[in-house]
Amino acid sequence: MNVLLAITGSISAYKTPWLVRDLRRAGHSVRVVMSASATHFVAPLALESVSMQPVIVDPFDPTIQDRGSWHVHLARWADVMLIAPCSASTLARLANGLCDSAVMTVACSLPSTTPLLVAPAMDTDMWQHTAVQRNVQRVQHDGAIIIPPEEGELASGLQGAGRLAELGTIVDAVSRMRAENSGERTIPAATHPTGLAGRRVVITAGPTHEAIDDVRYIGNHSTGTMGFALAEAARDRGALVTLIAGPVHLPTPVGIERIDVTSAVEMHERTMEHADHDVAICAAAVADFMPVDRVVGKIKKDTVAATEHTTLILQRTPDILAALGAQKRPQQVVVGFALESTDLVDYATSKLERKNADMIVANLAGGLQSGFGTTDNTITLITRSAPPESFPPMSKAACANIILDAIERLLPPYDL
Numbered sequence: 223m224n225v226l227l228a229i230t231g232s233i234s235a236y237k238t239p240w241l242v243r244d245l246r247r248a249g250h251s252v253r254v255v256m257s258a259s260a261t262h263f264v265a266p267l268a269l270e271s272v273s274m275q276p277v278i279v280d281p282f283d284p285t286i287q288d289r290g291s292w293h294v295h296l297a298r299w300a301d302v303m304l305i306a307p308c309s310a311s312t313l314a315r316l317a318n319g320l321c322d323s324a325v326m327t328v329a330c331s332l333p334s335t336t337p338l339l340v341a342p343a344m345d346t347d348m349w350q351h352t353a354v355q356r357n358v359q360r361v362q363h364d365g366a367i368i369i370p371p372e373e374g375e376l377a378s379g380l381q382g383a384g385r386l387a388e389l390g391t392i393v394d395a396v397s398r399m400r401a402e403n404s405g406e407r408t409i410p411a412a413t414h415p416t417g418l419a420g421r422r423v424v425i426t427a428g429p430t431h432e433a434i435d436d437v438r439y440i441g442n443h444s445t446g447t448m449g450f451a452l453a454e455a456a457r458d459r460g461a462l463v464t465l466i467a468g469p470v471h472l473p474t475p476v477g478i479e480r481i482d483v484t485s486a487v488e489m490h491e492r493t494m495e496h497a498d499h500d501v502a503i504c505a506a507a508v509a510d511f512m513p514v515d516r517v518v519g520k521i522k523k524d525t526v527a528a529t530e531h532t533t534l535i536l537q538r539t540p541d542i543l544a545a546l547g548a549q550k551r552p553q554q555v556v557v558g559f560a561l562e563s564t565d566l567v568d569y570a571t572s573k574l575e576r577k578n579a580d581m582i583v584a585n586l587a588g589g590l591q592s593g594f595g596t597t598d599n600t601i602t603l604i605t606r607s608a609p610p611e612s613f614p615p616m617s618k619a620a621c622a623n624i625i626l627d628a629i630e631r632l633l634p635p636y637d638l
């Protein structure tokens with residue numbers, strides 16, 4: 223998405239180069255507009271470097287004018303506008319539609335269908351001031367989405383509410399706009415996604431290696447990136463994640479239970495121990511075939527003459543996704559992946575039925591922005607409840623959030 227980031231005068235503006243980096247890593251294009259006071263806390267040049275776009279501070283800068291309509295064109299470029307950090311005075315300007323800065327002229331030019339996210343940051347007493355709270359309510363009532371500040375240590379040395387929301391929370395809130403942005407700007411106040419909080423999620427990831435002898439195996443090029451990204455994103459939403467990982471070279475994400483396995487049989491056994499989880503996501507590229515007999519030691523090359531052929535007798539591996547689907551309870555959500563080279567939607571839809579899954583994440587094999595070992599993925603979500611939904615290429619982390627949003631929509635409400 224095109225994200226227009228407006229930075230205003232709070233000390234937490236020093237975090238915004240990282241915010242730009244994380245938004246870009248989540249697959250978004252970012253352009254930055256700043257208030258004059260924000261430039262005391264973070265240099266425009268730093269933001270220009272990380273966004274790779276010119277930064278606007280002065281609304282009368284002759285180089286940006288676009289015949290005096292730069293603010294209109296920039297506002298129309300944006301799929302989302304994010305004000306982070308939003309100072310008390312910018313909240314007051316927003317509440318009153320006061321266009322006396324570059325940030326405000328563009329905010330007031332935003333089409334009514336473009337979401338406006340506002341992440342306030344200030345000291346506790348300022349945040350709790352009656353006028354500030356009145357402005358927050360007014361801005362929210364006008365359709366902006368408030369990403370509330372968090373409690374903690376403040377720049378003043380005091381403790382309390384007012385810290386800029388964690389960067390991950392802000393990036394998630396922006397990414398969710400893709401799915402939710404339909405119709406007028408009347409979306410309710412943003413909260414961190416909670417549909418997975420406290421739920422148990424099991425995820426398979428990576429390839430499996432099927433031993434031929436003690437030194438050789440059948441495997442594939444899966445790196446596990448998609449499964450690990452899903453595990454991290456689910457953890458960030460408060461889920462209790464068990465990651466069943468095939469042989470991959472990825473570090474264990476903090477706060478996740480990881481079980482390492484090698485073969486499909488092992489992955490099947492260990493996954494089925496967690497088959498009672500609320501959500502199961504089979505992101506592993508499980509080998510389809512394994513040798514019927516594993517040779518002890520190393521098969522000697524010389525047992526086959528240079529002109530002869532030899533045969534490996536193979537059998538099918540257990541299908542973990544189908545096994546999970548077969549014993550699925552009505553409240554559980556089971557999700558699989560389908561890597562196809564043609565007829566993506568047809569094959570994925572038949573896989574949904576055959577394996578009794580609730581959703582199939584289909585992606586095209588062989589594309590530059592899809593498949594094994596790539597940083598990006600190009601996904602289509604297939605469910606029973608909605609027509610297939612295709613997304614443009616984006617980072618696997620951003621895909622993970624889209625997949626989890628869809629899973630949250632499939633989950634039953636919490637038992638209260």
Ligand code: C5P
Nearest residue numbers: 504505506508539540541542543558559
């Ligand atoms: O049948 P196919 O391999 O195309 O299905 C892919 C989906 O099924 C993926 O979600 C994959 O993780 C899962 N799968 C599995 N066990 C297998 C083969 C595939 O869980 N043996």
